[in-house]
Amino acid sequence: MLKEEYIFFDEDLATKEDALKFISHQAANLGLTDNEIGLLGDFQKREEEFSTGLQGGFAIPHAKSDYAKKAAILYVSSKHELEGWETLDETAVTHLFALIVPKTSAGEEHLMMISKLATSLLEDEFKDNLKSISDKEQLKEYILKNMEEN
């Protein structure tokens, strides 16, 4: 569900649109979807319902999509503040978790992990730690540990 290859640091992204395109494109590269455009459409549709920007520079774009082949979490940090991403505290988005979930066969365990990840993002300490880790393996372990614990 989360692998080192799903983690992207310091990407050259400028806007929310860039970020959603990047995620969808990488999802296709990683074999998580066969339809990059369809997946992108589902991310965009979700953002239109309401923005997934949270607090402290984080966002959690997500798609429950017919085009998702398996549940996955992508982590992306951006070199630039992403324009056009409405957040709860007016801090620009620089870090995001993209949640890709198949519409039909999501699996209880994966949904539970996503739920735990989302609630972990309420904690400032979790967000600060994420931002300070620059090693992919270490970051993956830290995120997984948090999803299994609380």
Added chain:
Amino acid sequence: MKIVGISACPAGLAHTPMAAKALEKAGKKLGYDVKMEQQGSMGQVNAITPEEAKEADLVIIASDQKIMDMERFANKKVIRVDINICIKAPEAVLQKCVAAVNK
């Protein structure tokens, strides 16, 4: 003060559990007994029982979605709030709702 509630969002993946946890945490801090049911992608999580519904002083619905089993809360004071506000400022939400009930 016993508060129960339900959170629900369009995808039911992230905002639903976040709002529920944020309100429960805020309740602990403010000294209110808060239990939030989540109606999300996993169905009903942490469901409010009929007994809990009966004992509640206040029902908070953190959603603009259609909520299942609202009959539980017949004759109860029900307040609907924006789910994002519950994540952003859960303590203020509780305080406002409690103030509205005490009026």
